Amino acid sequence: MTKTRLWLVLTAVAVVAVLAGGWFLLVSPKRAEADDLRTQTASTEQQIAVLRGKLDQLRAQQADLPAQQAVLEEISKQIPTDPALPALIRALTKAARTSGVDLASLQPSAPAPLAPVGTTTGTAATPIDVIQLAVTAQGTYAQVQQFVSRLETLQRAFLVRGFQLAPQSAGDTGANQLQLTVNGQVFTSAATAATAGTAATSGTVAN
Amino acid sequence: MTTTELTDPTVTLPVGDLVLTTALPRVNLLPPEIIEASRLRTIQLSMGAAVAAALVVVGGLWFVADQQAQAEQTNLDAASATQATVGRQVRELAPVAQVYAQVDQRRALLQTALGGDVEWSRYLTDLSLTVPDNVWLTSMNVTPDAGSAATTGTASAGAIATITFAGTALQHDDVALWLESLAKQKGYTSAYFNSSTEATVGGTKVVNFTSTVSVTRDALSGRYSQNAGK
Numbered sequence: 001m002t003k004t005r006l007w008l009v010l011t012a013v014a015v016v017a018v019l020a021g022g023w024f025l026l027v028s029p030k031r032a033e034a035d036d037l038r039t040q041t042a043s044t045e046q047q048i049a050v051l052r053g054k055l056d057q058l059r060a061q062q063a064d065l066p067a068q069q070a071v072l073e074e075i076s077k078q079i080p081t082d083p084a085l086p087a088l089i090r091a092l093t094k095a096a097r098t099s100g101v102d103l104a105s106l107q108p109s110a111p112a113p114l115a116p117v118g119t120t121t122g123t124a125a126t127p128i129d130v131i132q133l134a135v136t137a138q139g140t141y142a143q144v145q146q147f148v149s150r151l152e153t154l155q156r157a158f159l160v161r162g163f164q165l166a167p168q169s170a171g172d173t174g175a176n177q178l179q180l181t182v183n184g185q186v187f188t189s190a191a192t193a194a195t196a197g198t199a200a201t202s203g204t205v206a207n
Numbered sequence: 208m209t210t211t212e213l214t215d216p217t218v219t220l221p222v223g224d225l226v227l228t229t230a231l232p233r234v235n236l237l238p239p240e241i242i243e244a245s246r247l248r249t250i251q252l253s254m255g256a257a258v259a260a261a262l263v264v265v266g267g268l269w270f271v272a273d274q275q276a277q278a279e280q281t282n283l284d285a286a287s288a289t290q291a292t293v294g295r296q297v298r299e300l301a302p303v304a305q306v307y308a309q310v311d312q313r314r315a316l317l318q319t320a321l322g323g324d325v326e327w328s329r330y331l332t333d334l335s336l337t338v339p340d341n342v343w344l345t346s347m348n349v350t351p352d353a354g355s356a357a358t359t360g361t362a363s364a365g366a367i368a369t370i371t372f373a374g375t376a377l378q379h380d381d382v383a384l385w386l387e388s389l390a391k392q393k394g395y396t397s398a399y400f401n402s403s404t405e406a407t408v409g410g411t412k413v414v415n416f417t418s419t420v421s422v423t424r425d426a427l428s429g430r431y432s433q434n435a436g437k
Binding site for chain 2: 003004007008010011014015018019021022023026027030031033034037038040041044045047048051052054055058059061062065068069071072075076078079114127128130141142144145146148149151152157159160161162163164165166167183185187189
């Protein structure tokens with residue numbers, strides 16, 4: 001092999017080495033860096049799009065915020081965070097008075113965790129406690145019907161689970177007088193019911 | 208060693224009227240080693256230039272790639288800044304989302320607690336309007352089934368409550384009318400009677416009866432469902 005040919009070969013090798021080395025050591029990493037940055041940018045822009053969607057939704061919701069807060073307040077009245085038995089007694093007394101029935105007795109139970117539908121125990125975690133409340137009242141059929149209607153529309157949610165309607169026991173005055181015994185439920189948010197429950201008065205309030 | 212070339216260059220000589228053109232031998236007196244060395248140097252320079260050109264190409268490619276990377280970095284910085292801005296705006300409105308989440312949670316609670324609500328007052332009103340003539344109710348007992356429908360003989364599947372009526376009628380046919388009127392009520396199913404027994408009250412022959420009816424989910428008020436009030 002002549003010197004000239006040797007130099008040609010060496011030069012070719014050097015050129016290839018420079019091109020390959022330059023590509024793999026300098027150009028390719030830089031291109032990879034650019035690709036990586038492009039990918040990050042695309043990902044960031046996707047996140048921005050998601051955030052903008054969320055922002056638009058939040059701005060739309062913000063316009064309706066007062067109404068939602070009112071709903072929250074309304075629900076808090078329906079299911080308060082404590083038993084609020086004094087307020088409940090007053091509400092029931094008022095309902096009885098306006099209906100014309102004689103409110104004979106109120107008998108609440110202690111708050112207990114609400115058992116989900118289909119179970120018989122309160123072992124499943126529901127953040128709500130239930131107070132069983134037996135209400136006994138006396139009046140005519142129309143008065144009793146009015147009283148049940150008022151129970152159902154109390155500001156505090158009152159669930160009529162069942163009731164008994166029977167003629168008033170012998171010895172009581174008044175014809176067509178009926179005795180109503182309502183098995184109802186009221187609820188408290190369990191967040192504070194554990195402490196409130198100890199303060200709840202469990203017993204019978206009778207006329 | 209001296210080399211002689213006979214073909215070129217040419218020389219023109221005037222000889223009388225004639226012009227003679229003849230080729231003169233070109234003589235290269237450089238030693239072949241020098242010529243070879245010179246050629247090799249030329250080749251070396253060319254090769255060096257080729258390597259330099261390769262370096263320039265690599266440098267150019269790197270420059271272009273670097274420019275692209277810088278541009279992408281600029282884009283990423285801008286996008287990150289925008290993301291931070293929008294993210295801050297979203298965080299500022301986080302209380303709004305919390306209120307909505309609370310509302311959803313409380314509505315779910317309401318649904319859990321009061322999903323079984325039935326407007327019994329409406330049924331009492333309807334009852335007073337639909338009791339047939341010659342039938343008088345003496346008592347009414349509403350008992351929630353609470354998932355025990357499958358184990359009771361009289362309650363139908365899916366019933367949420369059972370109502371037991373006791374009453375008096377003039378004759379057995381009036382009890383039949385009573386059962387038919389019960390069956391027509393929305394939310395009632397499986398109207399049934401347990402007994403219909405003749406008796407005498409104040410010298411008048413009457414029939415004392417007890418009957419039951421199952422209350423279906425159609426009777427649920429739905430007042431506290433998830434969509435209520437929305």
